[in-house]
Amino acid sequence: MSSCGTQEPTTASKEALPEITVNGVIIEEQALANELQYHEGSQFEQVVQQAGQTLVIRQLLIDQANKKGFDATGDNEENAVQELLAQEVSYDDPSDETCLRYFEQNREKFATMPLMEVDHILLAAAKDDHEGRDAAKNNAKVIISQLKQEINNGEPSTFAALAKEYSACPSKETGGSLGQISKGQTVPEFERQLMNMPVGLGDKPLESRYGFHVVNINRKIEGKPLDYDMVRDKVRGYLIHRASHLAIQAYIQSLVEQAEITGVEVKFSDENVYI
Numbered sequence: 001m002s003s004c005g006t007q008e009p010t011t012a013s014k015e016a017l018p019e020i021t022v023n024g025v026i027i028e029e030q031a032l033a034n035e036l037q038y039h040e041g042s043q044f045e046q047v048v049q050q051a052g053q054t055l056v057i058r059q060l061l062i063d064q065a066n067k068k069g070f071d072a073t074g075d076n077e078e079n080a081v082q083e084l085l086a087q088e089v090s091y092d093d094p095s096d097e098t099c100l101r102y103f104e105q106n107r108e109k110f111a112t113m114p115l116m117e118v119d120h121i122l123l124a125a126a127k128d129d130h131e132g133r134d135a136a137k138n139n140a141k142v143i144i145s146q147l148k149q150e151i152n153n154g155e156p157s158t159f160a161a162l163a164k165e166y167s168a169c170p171s172k173e174t175g176g177s178l179g180q181i182s183k184g185q186t187v188p189e190f191e192r193q194l195m196n197m198p199v200g201l202g203d204k205p206l207e208s209r210y211g212f213h214v215v216n217i218n219r220k221i222e223g224k225p226l227d228y229d230m231v232r233d234k235v236r237g238y239l240i241h242r243a244s245h246l247a248i249q250a251y252i253q254s255l256v257e258q259a260e261i262t263g264v265e266v267k268f269s270d271e272n273v274y275i
């Protein structure tokens with residue numbers, strides 16, 4: 001979460017970079033090195049794969065834009081690619097029946113956001129500090145055990161005092177209070193676990209990129225289902241975006257299949273379309 005630190009961008013090591021070509025055109029090594037910073041992965045090879053694939057797709061689109069008469073040089077590159085896609089890619093807008101059917105099949109996606117009042121204690125450790133993370137996890141378990149014993153004995157909670165002593169988050173100054181939290185206000189891996197917790201002290205530490213969290217939920221207001229009329233435009237917008245995304249992916253895949261590419265394997269997923 002932003003108040004407890006920021007995620008550091010992935011940095012590439014000095015390992016050798018592959019030579020990548022697209023239809024005989026060499027992707028400059030410096031361009032690949034620059035692209036690496038925008039991709040994340042636990043392995044250097046994975047980051048290189050992602051960065052190389054992005055540059056290959058970009059090169060294919062630029063080449064195709066130039067072939068179709070769009071000027072994809074210099075600062076006009078992005079506009080030319082967008083003009084190419086607008087001309088070459090088509091898809092059907094979703095019907096009212098399709099929108100309603102999607103809503104009925106995915107009602108859980110259309111509700112007000114849950115609201116939670118949360119206190120936490122962050123036992124901090126860097127992502128790559130394995131010993132430090134083990135120690136942080138164990139310390140968090142000890143704190144949870146102490147707090148549980150207080151609850152079982154009917155004693156006043158020392159959560160605020162423990163937060164003040166041990167937490168690495170600025171919220172330690174307010175007893176570990178994060179205030180009211182809704183979706184999108186914490187880092188995803190922490191949020192996923194938090195939203196599934198019941199009210200009260202968590203039985204186990206929650207892990208995030210920052211370390212391990214002892215969490216107590218003081219209050220939780222579940223999201224309320226929304227009527228179709230309230231989300232009709234949102235459903236249509238999502239389905240249009242999905243149809244556009246899939247059509248663009250299919251178009252790019254056709255370019256890949258016709259191209260001669262060396263140095264990287266182009267794999268498609270829902271996240272990697274270059275637009």
